[in-house]
Amino acid sequence: MNILGVDIGGTNVKLGIVTEKGAIIEHGLLPTPAGGPEAAAEKVAEWYGERRKNHGDARAAGIACAGLIDGERGFLYTSPNLPGWENAPLGRVFGHRLGIPVAVDNDVNCAVWGEYVMGAGRGTRHFVAITLGTGVGGGIVIDGRLYHGAQGLAGEIGHHVIIEGGPPCSCGGRGCLEAVIGSASITARAVETAGRTPGSRLSRSAGLTVRDIHEAALKGDAAAVETLAETGRLLGIGLANVVHILNPEVVAVGGGVAGAGDFILEPARKSMKEHLIGDILSAVRIVPAELGNMASFLGASMLALEKQ
């Protein structure tokens, strides 16, 4: 039997019918309705009701959602991108509407689980994934299970401090990993670096994106290459910290910023090794994530299967 996969973001709901092996049979995109979880569950149930006619009943649904979520209880505390979504028992709300078993987790954990089951983490037992974008997120698989921690909030890798008293972070803290390698800090660093690099064609004003920096780096722009290398160096410190604490086999790096590939990953691997004690921990492999923006959607489906 198939699974219904759903990925709820601030703008759109990505959803689809997926086989037990993770093949996508049909997928769609709905605007995220105003009206909170109830309204979203109704829209998803409508979509699913139509598809049941062709594809039959799904055995379960997996719901990925942006926000602070306790995956074990299927409970959403709060979501910065979904106004009005607060203290909501998402598992219960969607389960009631859909009439099938429902697994819920935050979108990052779902993406991590997707990578674990059918992406960069395949075949490991202890796996970490980090997503680089506006924010820096993370998730942890331990002994083949998604690790949630006491309140479902484990894996907040982006808010661990690597520079005490460093640059301010969106969380209110200072020197968090996100504060130094979130996309806003990368573009600010690029503008600053371009300003002192003769011949750099990087825009020295606002509006610059990490993709622009990557494209300039591909053309050999020295300021762009330096900016991404410094991002990688700082990421490498964060990776070393995670590896010292968790000693995973593989860390996958995904998210939009990771599109810059080895311009970031190579300096990150080098910096990580410089910060690790001993050679043994250096056996960890730092690899690109594989599932792109389908990771949450597919991971939610695979999580629903796992929880059955």
Add this chain to the structure above:
Amino acid sequence: MNILGVDIGGTNVKLGIVTEKGAIIEHGLLPTPAGGPEAAAEKVAEWYGERRKNHGDARAAGIACAGLIDGERGFLYTSPNLPGWENAPLGRVFGHRLGIPVAVDNDVNCAVWGEYVMGAGRGTRHFVAITLGTGVGGGIVIDGRLYHGAQGLAGEIGHHVIIEGGPPCSCGGRGCLEAVIGSASITARAVETAGRTPGSRLSRSAGLTVRDIHEAALKGDAAAVETLAETGRLLGIGLANVVHILNPEVVAVGGGVAGAGDFILEPARKSMKEHLIGDILSAVRIVPAELGNMASFLGASMLALEKQ
């Protein structure tokens, strides 16, 4: 049936006969023999052979040992405090000599397990312990099991970086937690602080210990109080980092330096909360470890019981 507990340090081997509930029936102390694991196993077997006459066969032995150890395989990679102990299959060596099942882990992990089973971590599922001394160590219990990671090296909390490019660390890195709150950095900070604090009776020269600083703080010495508070503030950043990544229920703080109690722990709790995102993670409790220097010995015994 009882258990044989053994804690191998650079100077002494602590060992004893322990009940399944962790009560100590008899214990002893042997000088750590030269001659590596084989010689140590022989001495331990001799001691055990004598005690068997009174207390009967032990059902298993738990061996705690200083050094880099893969607890799942019972394999010692290397031990800075035990010259010549390298690449040794401790589980096999001790099992062969003792003729009973043997569980092996490093002394910090054993102490963490002891705290989990019969100390500060009782009744939790997700637990972390940090030991403060010359070095800063740590161990992790996840879902009621000691977590080892891919190569048995998880929990190296002391070598995660909190100040990029900060003070040099014994590991060769810079700005590790150990570099800023290991006992050598605390005493150096005390000397520096006393130097600029009128009326401080703290020795401004070498030979000062953390215990001296604690005693001065108890008498109201401002430089001593400030030194321990700054230690706590930095520890709090490390705690926040661990809590962001692992979201445990309780973190226990032990080791000699933790003897300074709330002079360190109160500022640590405050600093940790300032560095945590949201109130939810702040539910974590930061408590003193309870088993003192018996933790490794008792924890090794309890680990042997668990692995049976």
